[in-house]
Amino acid sequence: MTYGNNSRQQFLLLLILLLPTLAFSAYFSTQNISESDCGKHIAHCEGERHYPDGVVYQGEFMYGQPHGQGIMTWKDGSIYKGQFVKGLRHGEGEQIFPDGSSYLGEFDHGFMDGQGLFTFACGHEYHGMFIKDKMDGKGAIHFINGESYSGDWIEELPDGDGTYTMTDGTRYITSFRSGKRHGEGTVVFPTEDLMTTYWKKGKPAKSARFEFKNGDQLTGNWESGSLLNNLTYTLQSGITVTGNLSTIESELLENNIQPENLRQNIALVFYAIAMEYKMAKDYKKATEIVDQAQSFLLPDDSLFKIIEKHKENVNHDIQIN
Numbered sequence: 001m002t003y004g005n006n007s008r009q010q011f012l013l014l015l016i017l018l019l020p021t022l023a024f025s026a027y028f029s030t031q032n033i034s035e036s037d038c039g040k041h042i043a044h045c046e047g048e049r050h051y052p053d054g055v056v057y058q059g060e061f062m063y064g065q066p067h068g069q070g071i072m073t074w075k076d077g078s079i080y081k082g083q084f085v086k087g088l089r090h091g092e093g094e095q096i097f098p099d100g101s102s103y104l105g106e107f108d109h110g111f112m113d114g115q116g117l118f119t120f121a122c123g124h125e126y127h128g129m130f131i132k133d134k135m136d137g138k139g140a141i142h143f144i145n146g147e148s149y150s151g152d153w154i155e156e157l158p159d160g161d162g163t164y165t166m167t168d169g170t171r172y173i174t175s176f177r178s179g180k181r182h183g184e185g186t187v188v189f190p191t192e193d194l195m196t197t198y199w200k201k202g203k204p205a206k207s208a209r210f211e212f213k214n215g216d217q218l219t220g221n222w223e224s225g226s227l228l229n230n231l232t233y234t235l236q237s238g239i240t241v242t243g244n245l246s247t248i249e250s251e252l253l254e255n256n257i258q259p260e261n262l263r264q265n266i267a268l269v270f271y272a273i274a275m276e277y278k279m280a281k282d283y284k285k286a287t288e289i290v291d292q293a294q295s296f297l298l299p300d301d302s303l304f305k306i307i308e309k310h311k312e313n314v315n316h317d318i319q320i321n
Contacts, residue, residue: 138152220232
């Protein structure tokens with residue numbers, strides 16, 4: 001198994017670039033070839049109007065401008081169905097784009113603005129706040145591979161507090177800055193184990209502390225994305241062992257520590273390290289370490305099955321920094 005594929009999306013923020021910009025202006029020409037008598041001197045009217053740039057509007061008018069419920073079609077195939085105020089999309093509506101993506105929600109003075117649901121042409125969905133056509137405020141994006149991000153956004157980038165959930169259920173609960181994990185946070189594994197650590201500009205930094213569900217703990221410092229050396233393993237009984245993962249395992253096994261718990265705990269540390277290499281796009285190193293993690297496990301172990309699931313989805317991964 002190898003992490004990385006030219007066809008895969010490398011990083012969730014690249015997906016944000018798929019959000020179509022509105023190629024048409026919020027304002028359009030008031031010159032027209034009218035096929036109705038909804039002129040500028042009539043307070044309320046329903047009709048159809050064709051504009052020189054190919055735009056066609058059908059619906060309600062007020063004093064010659066689209067106002068009320070209507071449908072507007074652009075030459076490129078874009079369609080808007082919803083409310084208009086003085087010629088602008090304003091209120092509740094649905095915008096369909098030429099590539100098949102769509103937006104359903106609130107508009108303000110011609111912009112996607114307020115609460116809305118944006119469905120990408122590829123199937124990803126964002127549900128949350130928009131400000132002037134940009135994802136901004138509280139919102140969640142759900143990817144077709146099952147991963148998701150929910151939290152704060154600023155100008156289409158995760159920024160503030162948020163949670164990124166992977167396909168296996170692992171949750172990264174931390175703060176983001178300009179789309180990257182930045183600050184102290186917690187990783188909640190589906191095995192019910194926890195890791196508290198610190199990220200700086202998307203990379204792990206400073207210390208990391210694992211709290212295993214059997215009561216054991218492990219602490220160490222990140223070194224170029226690794227936690228393999230200078231670690232301290234503390235049993236729930238209070239016994240402490242220091243060293244790297246291999247020496248810790250050997251010493252604890254010599255002391256007749258239950259091998260099943262120890263095996264799974266050490267494998268989890270390898271797995272956490274592999275995920276950081278994967279997010280750093282060092283797929284060769286990630287592959288090497290995730291295979292090490294799996295070598296500690298039996299096929300019936302829950303973490304073994306989690307790793308297998310990642311292997312199955314590797315060509316469809318979407319990941320954060």
